[in-house]
Amino acid sequence: EIVMAQSPATLSVSPGEKATLSCRASQSVRSNLAWYQQKPGQAPRLVIYSASTRAAGIPARFSGSGSGTDFTLTINSLQSEDFAIYYCQQYNDWPPITFGPGTKIDLK
């Protein structure tokens, strides 16, 4: 089973600042990596897939990069609606599909 790790656990950011989130896989997942945003009481929402492709309706301030075992989600000029928990997920080798523990972006 591929184990996903994320850092930091919590990121305190002010509106307008940049947020950089990291995800690491225990073995290579090539570019088969997705990012999700989850707000309290809601289902996750796909943000990025194939490591760097924005999902439909996702603003251009979200960008993803990386391949193999190390990945980054960057949110430029953070908006109030971006405060949420972000999970990475590998789909290179499954079952099982596995998720990281999440990074919470909160207000600084």
Added chain:
Amino acid sequence: QVHLVQSGAEVRKPGASVKISCKTSGYTFTNYAIHWVRQAPGQRLEWMGWINTGNGNTKYSQKFQDRVTITRDTTASTVYMEVNSLKSEDSTVYFCARDYSGRGFFAPWGQGTLVTVSS
């Protein structure tokens, strides 16, 4: 517009079973697989299993292999997940999610179904 609507909250006693539904609309049901994911409070998302809605084939996480059954009704565009031998640790929110492109990532998701297991 694609929608996945799940059945409502359930309460069960330990050892009982629960069957949750996920009704889809807005697309051709048999063209996209459906996955089930659960999330305990404050925990990471946990993938449980998957059904190919076209042919009914399923894959399960080894953790749930013996207790979970995923089925589909193509006439109703609905997928079901049954969890047997419920334990208190199964008290959590269960989500269904459509496989975006057949590769194993998900969009959109259902709204979630809370299952509470308590004596």
